[in-house]
Amino acid sequence: MKKPLCLSSILVTSLALAACSNNNSSSTDRDNTTNPLNQAPEQPKEDRISATRIKLTFNDKEVLINMYDNPASMAFLAQLPLTVTFEDYIRKEKISILQKRLSIDDVQAGDLSKKGDFAYYGPWGNVAIFYKGLEDATNDLIILGQIESGKENVENVDGNFTGRIEKVTK
Incomplete structure (x- = not known):
């Protein structure tokens, strides 16, 4: 019974980390695309x-x-x-x-x-x-x-x- 519970918590944690990772990388990609010189981001x-x-x-x-x-x-x-x-x-x-x-x-x-x-x-x-x-x-x-x-x-x-x-x- 412990094994399925452990696997499910690992799966949930992995999905959460993957979602955060994708969000951060798309933000970085967006910043590098619009700001190729890596300057401070432009204000809204x-x-x-x-x-x-x-x-x-x-x-x-x-x-x-x-x-x-x-x-x-x-x-x-x-x-x-x-x-x-x-x-x-x-x-x-x-x-x-x-x-x-x-x-x-x-x-x-x-x-x-x-x-x-x-x-x-x-x-x-x-x-x-x-x-x-x-x-x-x-x-x-x-x-x-x-x-x-x-x-x-x-x-x-x-x-x-x-x-x-x-x-x-x-």
Whole structure:
């Protein structure tokens, strides 16, 4: 009775390893085909930084944000300029509820935040600036951009603040 049980567990393990091996080799083959010089893989299109930057100005300070090239970012840019009030949320992010929700029909949420991210949280309809890391973040975030400069201005402001967000012209 032990022999058939042992053989079946070996068979299951072999199939699992074969499936993992095929998945890894096809990924490697794909990477080598599209990247013959073995350079770092290209970022997905939705995560590429666009040529557009925005500026948040408040209390004689400013924060510059590089926007990503994704539909949610473009929907946010279409609402600019905006004057919004940010409040601290869990001592890790500053949030502001938008008057008009972003259309996120063609956008897949699921990004985890990191320090310096400018994001949109669809369930509440708010934008967020993450000024600390968030290990237990929700996966309902859509990252709109990344802070280029002025991160310390967001970290060091206490309480609520009102600011103006506008596109930066080159």
